[in-house]
Amino acid sequence: MKPSATARDIDAVLKIIETIGLRPHAMPGATRTAIGITGNQGPIDGRRFENLPGVAEVIRVTKPYKLITLDLRPEKTIVQIDDATIGGSEFAIIAGPCAIESREQAFAVAEAVKLSGARFFRGCVWKPRTSPYTFQGLGEKAWEIMTAIRNEFGLKIVTEAVEESHVHLIEKYGDVIQIGARNMQNFSLLKRAGRSRLPVLLKRGMAATLEEWLLAAEYIMAEGNYNVILCERGVRTFAQHTRNTLDLASVPAIRRISHLPVIVDPSHGTGTAYMVTPLARAGTAVGADGLMIEVHNQPELALSDSAQALTLSQYAQLIEEVHAIHQLTASVS
Ligand code: PEP
Ligand code: MN
Numbered sequence: 001m002k003p004s005a006t007a008r009d010i011d012a013v014l015k016i017i018e019t020i021g022l023r024p025h026a027m028p029g030a031t032r033t034a035i036g037i038t039g040n041q042g043p044i045d046g047r048r049f050e051n052l053p054g055v056a057e058v059i060r061v062t063k064p065y066k067l068i069t070l071d072l073r074p075e076k077t078i079v080q081i082d083d084a085t086i087g088g089s090e091f092a093i094i095a096g097p098c099a100i101e102s103r104e105q106a107f108a109v110a111e112a113v114k115l116s117g118a119r120f121f122r123g124c125v126w127k128p129r130t131s132p133y134t135f136q137g138l139g140e141k142a143w144e145i146m147t148a149i150r151n152e153f154g155l156k157i158v159t160e161a162v163e164e165s166h167v168h169l170i171e172k173y174g175d176v177i178q179i180g181a182r183n184m185q186n187f188s189l190l191k192r193a194g195r196s197r198l199p200v201l202l203k204r205g206m207a208a209t210l211e212e213w214l215l216a217a218e219y220i221m222a223e224g225n226y227n228v229i230l231c232e233r234g235v236r237t238f239a240q241h242t243r244n245t246l247d248l249a250s251v252p253a254i255r256r257i258s259h260l261p262v263i264v265d266p267s268h269g270t271g272t273a274y275m276v277t278p279l280a281r282a283g284t285a286v287g288a289d290g291l292m293i294e295v296h297n298q299p300e301l302a303l304s305d306s307a308q309a310l311t312l313s314q315y316a317q318l319i320e321e322v323h324a325i326h327q328l329t330a331s332v333s
Contacts, residue, residue, distance in 0.1 A: 194223025243271020
């Protein structure tokens with residue numbers, strides 16, 4: 001739509017799209033509103049919109065994804081979570097233990113996360129584990145701890161929905177819905193998250209191409225939730241020196257295609273504590289919008305992902321370093 005388009009002009013276009021049986025997606029930007037159209041099986045005649053009041057141009061998107069693209073929205077998406085943002089000028093830090101294990105553990109870590117200036121606290125309530133015999137998370141008991149942390153520290157709560165039924169609990173007690181690597185192509189879960197009012201942090205599947213990952217984001221957006229944050233967490237390769245191969249080239253590759261914010265998770269990306277800080281520095285330098293970091297008050301006792309958890313002091317040091325790198329990166333890009 002033209003920058004001068006009125007709310008009425010926009011509404012009229014939305015109505016026409018609905019009347020012809022398609023789905024409109026209005027995305028307001030800093031200067032103008034873009035309206036995406038989905039639900040068409042093949043090409044549609046876009047010329048019917050051209051003469052409507054307020055319409056600037058009709059752009060045909062020929063790529064497999066429509067809503068994630070810069071074609072639709074040339075400005076970056078800034079995801080707003082109360083007074084915190086991801087994708088804007090603020091470098092977002094999402095940190096915490098792999099899983100919530102006890103009140104004592106979670107509070108000790110949350111205190112360090114708060115002290116570092118981070119705005120987001122992570123910690124799995126439910127754990128999607130490779131083996132059915134390992135710790136599966138505290139489950140609903142963890143919400144009491146999460147709620148206390150949210151109230152005491154003012155941190156935003158990020159946790160994974162392992163199945164659809166978890167989404168409404170995160171809506172009730174949390175701030176960001178995480179979708180894990182193992183669920184990146186769980187399409188019913190993606191659709192459910194797409195109907196949520198909460199932002200969704202979408203991790204890259206462990207064997208997903210960029211296109212598959214972006215199409216997973218498209219599933220969420222096609223349902224009307226445009227607040228998606230992509231998270232690079234490494235993919236499976238022949239490498240044996242790391243748990244996964246952190247594909248930092250995905251950050252500039254996504255920037256070229258999509259307006260969505262992208263963060264890097266060097267913890268799951270490497271699986272080994274001594275590699276987390278170097279890869280966090282690199283992820284920051286490559287232009288990510290933030291980082292996800294696993295940290296534990298006693299890594300050696302952690303019930304999951306013990307080998308990759310940073311100590312509280314390693315974490316504090318990392319945060320100082322990445323903020324310095326981010327300032328430098330932001331000033332040259
Ligand atoms: C996590 O972040 O807790 C997690 C399980 O990561 P991933 O889905 O990337 O393996
Ligand atoms: Mn973990």
